[in-house]
Amino acid sequence: MVLGGLSAVSPFAIDMYAPGFPQIATSFGSSGTAVQLSLTACLIGLAVGQIVLGPVSDARGRRGLLLAGSALFTVFSLVCALAPSIAVFDVARLLQGVAGGAGIVIGRAVVSDQFTGAHAARQLATLSVIGSTAPVLAPVLGGLVLGLGSWRLVFVALAVTGLVLFAAVWAWVPESLPAERRRPGGLPAALAAMGGLLRRRELVGYLLVMGCGIGALFAYISGSPFVFQTVHGLSPTAYSLVFATNAVGTVAAGVLFGRLTGRVRLNSLLTIGVIITAVSLATLVALLAVGVSTFPTTWACLFGLTFGFGLLLPASIAIILAIGDDAPGAASGMLGGTQFVLGAAAAPLPGILGTTTAMSTAVVVLGCTLLSAAALVALARPWQGHGEPADQQR
Numbered sequence: 001m002v003l004g005g006l007s008a009v010s011p012f013a014i015d016m017y018a019p020g021f022p023q024i025a026t027s028f029g030s031s032g033t034a035v036q037l038s039l040t041a042c043l044i045g046l047a048v049g050q051i052v053l054g055p056v057s058d059a060r061g062r063r064g065l066l067l068a069g070s071a072l073f074t075v076f077s078l079v080c081a082l083a084p085s086i087a088v089f090d091v092a093r094l095l096q097g098v099a100g101g102a103g104i105v106i107g108r109a110v111v112s113d114q115f116t117g118a119h120a121a122r123q124l125a126t127l128s129v130i131g132s133t134a135p136v137l138a139p140v141l142g143g144l145v146l147g148l149g150s151w152r153l154v155f156v157a158l159a160v161t162g163l164v165l166f167a168a169v170w171a172w173v174p175e176s177l178p179a180e181r182r183r184p185g186g187l188p189a190a191l192a193a194m195g196g197l198l199r200r201r202e203l204v205g206y207l208l209v210m211g212c213g214i215g216a217l218f219a220y221i222s223g224s225p226f227v228f229q230t231v232h233g234l235s236p237t238a239y240s241l242v243f244a245t246n247a248v249g250t251v252a253a254g255v256l257f258g259r260l261t262g263r264v265r266l267n268s269l270l271t272i273g274v275i276i277t278a279v280s281l282a283t284l285v286a287l288l289a290v291g292v293s294t295f296p297t298t299w300a301c302l303f304g305l306t307f308g309f310g311l312l313l314p315a316s317i318a319i320i321l322a323i324g325d326d327a328p329g330a331a332s333g334m335l336g337g338t339q340f341v342l343g344a345a346a347a348p349l350p351g352i353l354g355t356t357t358a359m360s361t362a363v364v365v366l367g368c369t370l371l372s373a374a375a376l377v378a379l380a381r382p383w384q385g386h387g388e389p390a391d392q393q394r
Helices: 002-015 018-028 032-060 063-082 086-114 117-148 152-172 186-198 201-231 236-260 266-289 295-323 328-346 358-380
Strands: none
Touching (some): 002 152, 032 063, 032 086, 032 186, 032 201, 086 117, 086 328, 117 152, 186 201, 186 328, 201 236, 201 295, 236 266, 236 295, 266 358, 295 358
């Protein structure tokens, strides 16, 4: 449960303030695109934190880095709450992301330390479901907080959460990587291990499948507040309920994935997830192109995106960590880095032309899903069965 909390706190940091985007823009006297860049800053921080801290944990151990990450997450959340300008806010979001990355990447590495095969896939699916619950709760809680006061209270709540996680790690998370199993040589050796992993074509393919899927999700996260609140006229609270309902799709798909793991090939589940996301967004773009721009159709198609993502994410994570099981911290760091680098790149794109619309959001999200599908076919080649447990290789 503590590892699940560590996996969920960064999604909370990403999603909880989304209903307040318009309010933040007004507070700082900045544009919507400038506020979307604060999401990009957090995602870049998450990417850097995971790329660096995952490999470092292979050499230094897991527990100390989890404690440091939780403590610093608390500090930088308070800086966000007190930020006097959009520039300070963006820098604090960047550093908050670096600190939050420790919980995600090292939590996965702890699972890899203790489990293998289908058992590891189930444990990772459990973490994914817990992490996916955060988008269900985060915007709802964020909307409630915004109903009580300023958007700054959101970051006070995140600081309190970070402090609770620090205490939980201290009390209940022992060191899972004993000294004799650590990789010597520090960060240079860890980066060399990452370089070796990147020479595996199939691993690069699965990383791109997952990373482009994350890009689609974060383009949706950054664009949907403006689509639902500005275009369709929803209040922050109503938007948070729509967002939460869509996130339920991710949770439901993650639960389904956990039940099917061991009976259905991971690559089959991944392929189904990619197909669902691509078809949902192609449908939305087609409807918008012929002038059908209603609230129900937009909501339904975006629900399809989040449901497909609930299969895509745990399947790709399990496969990537299985392929890179000789260096789990490095593999987990690359996994997280790819997620959030591509997420950071995609997040501001819906508003890149100055105004975020339903069509601009849908086109960006569709583009990301099509890139994910292309990487699946050209590089990952799921029919070859990479990363499957031994009893599923056939």
